[in-house]
Amino acid sequence: MNDLFKALADPTRRSILDLLKRGDKSAGEIASSFNITGASISHHMTVLYQAGLVQKERKGQQIIYSLNTTVFQEIIEWIYKLKGDEDEIQ
Template sequence: MNDAFKALADPTRRKILDLLKEGDLSAGEIAEHFEMTKPSISNHLSLLKQAELVRDERRGQHIVYSLNTTVFQDVLKWIMDLQDAGGRNEER
């Protein structure tokens, strides 16, 4: 989960995730939303993939990226558990 938090720390990667909320996109389609080189976008996508926040799938000549919602559910559950633990500690 540490990789996920590290990946989420970068505003470019958060914007990529926001774009993917709307639907699957190829690397080229993602790159159109940024003023940076395609290799830089590729690096961000690689880090998101390492953190298991996105999945990729080859479709013809393109690689299409999509959100991995399972990891987001795990992160959300972890945050909720932390919040619950914090509330119990305050009651003491």
């Protein structure tokens, strides 16, 4: 869970997640949306992947990233449990 919060704490990574909620993107498409180096994007994608927030699939020479919605559902369930609203989880 610590990797998850570390991944979500960074504003650039949150922006990447916002970008991916609109659809799957290649690493190059993600990089073109930011004014940072390719190495920095690669680092951010690695952190997001290790936290389980994104999935990746190689298609030819490209890596395509997508949101791992299962993890987001688990986060929501965990938050509801913390709040004590387990009956409201659907």
